Amino acid sequence: MRLMGRGEAHRWAFKAHFRRRAFGWKSQPAVQRVKQAVGEIKKIARKDPLLAADGAVSLFERLSPALEHVDGSSGAIGTAVNSAIAELVPLVAIAPVDARTREAWLERCWKAHAADQMPYIEALADYWGDLCASKEVASVWADRLLGATRMALRSDRRRRGYFHGTTACLSALYRSERYAEIVELLESEAIWPYKRWAVKALAAMGRTSEAVEYAESCRGPWTPDSDVDALCEEILISSGRVEQAYERYGARPHRAGTYLATFREVARRYPHKAAGDILADLVRTTPGEEGKWFAAARAAGLYGEALALASRTPCDPRTLTRAARDLAERQPAFAVAAGLLALHWLVEGYGYDIMGGDVWAAYSSTVRAAEKAGVIDETRERIRSLVAGESPGGSVRQILGKDLDL
16 A cells, blocks of 8 residues: 555654653643654645544553553643644644545544553544545544443443543544434433533534533533633524624633733634623622733733733732833833832732832833833832832831931
8 A cells, every 4th residue: 555655765853752651640741742743744744634634543542551651640741642633633633645544544543542551642532523524424433332331321320331432423424414413312311421422412503592402501510610601602693693692602602821811812703893891791700819910901001901910909010010121111101100110019928929129120120111101200209108118127217218217
């Protein structure tokens, strides 16, 4: 077979690293190797998509055996593997390959998934319909898996059991557009990872409101609210009900690593919404943490709102100092106010692992901005008053006292 001959001629570097039990308990070396393997395969994909797809399948086969002894408690290796699957499945799905080779790839993936005891490649089942690449192939696989899936999902708990291919079956049914069968299969009690396929099926049939109501009814202690929110939002946006999506879910499923990142994600998804409205809605979701939205307001050019937020509840003094430093030329009045707030919160004892250099940075940045704004005397007097009000023995007074004649 032409593909196999070409695959044998190519030496994949990652294969030497992904042997059975190749890694010890530390996750970082394994994470790095997974990322390198993905990079190698994607590089080949630019020149030879068929070879890259076959390489992706080879990696799927090798992941679990190689990672068997890795400590996954931190979640790092699981995240790396899930990311690898998400990046490589599309390469397999779009590869222009004959039916015989496609079926061989699916059989190899199925065998690897069945042997995945840890499990590391469990998420591969979520993409089974994509791997099939056509409605016809997906329908064949759905029929193949349907009997065991029905048994696993039967209403009688005493007779039901676990089947590793349940999600693959649901994914294949979805790809083959057999939506009604998905809904029927999941009429009995089932866990959310399965139920979400019924939500998607209802939406695909144009029953948008019913899909959202069904998802909402699945909320509970074992159902991630963030996943329900994100799925409902996606369904509403896809059906053109954007405003309803924003009102019900816009500020909820996009929690990122920082408040600024969260704001940017919501703004990206709803470009028609004014930045000020998005910010105000997000602030309402975190009562008592208004100051933490300062950086988001500043990034949006909402300078007045930024200062108001940082005045209400504590804001990281370093964040305020950077604002004072960076905007001294373009927004000197704002920079002065931000610098004064940085000193205010330092005097109040806020800030993580604050050093003398942080105090001096806040002070000097505020003074420089005041010089640009032409308010140096007033600003120095306000700083002096702030520092003089610090509790006895305070570090800010000890650091700046001499310069402020305190």
